[in-house]
Amino acid sequence: EAGVTQFPSHSVIEKGQTVTLRCDPISGHDNLYWYRRVMGKEIKFLLHFVKESKQDESGMPNNRFLAERTGGTYSTLKVQPAELEDSGVYFCASRLGGFNNEQFFGPGTRLTVL
């Protein structure tokens, strides 16, 4: 069974540009999460989808970040326009429905904003 995949693995962009990160969860996992780790800091929650609906987006830093999950399958996280402080590693995780199931993490996308 394929795990959580993320694309691209690395992205280097200029300040002010737009970047879109993609996450493909494990098939059948209704729950999808985005997390971010800024250099030297802890991994922080961004948002949580249940199928195509945003269940909790309390961790989204500001309105430059837009997450979507079309059809309840893959998800995208767009940053527009990117700022220097957006640099970091963006992790996606997915989980089966029901309580107390494990979150499975992807390898992350390393975003560098110059």
Add this chain to the structure above:
Amino acid sequence: AQSVTQLGSHVSVSEGALVLLRCNYSSSVPPYLFWYVQYPNQGLQLLLKYTSAATLVKGINGFEAEFKKSETSFHLTKPSAHMSDAAEYFCAVSDQAAAGNKLTFGGGTRVLVKP
């Protein structure tokens, strides 16, 4: 609000020695507690989790952790370190009562294993 503190961002151990990684949490509600490991260029992998059953939790690769409510701790141990244990380890907490299960992480501890 929940929080997690991992004491020591870097730990160096000799091969065959005890691995001890410290984690203290703060939570106003009964927590679920987790340890994840990240090997280079890979995603986070669950080592073990505490979900209010046994307080001593055994995980993969010989790791275990003990939940101590009185100390608000969930320290991770392994009796004998292997070179393959070199990785970054994350302690995390989630709220038992919240259906979302979002995780709050500590800052991570990078483990170096010396031959």
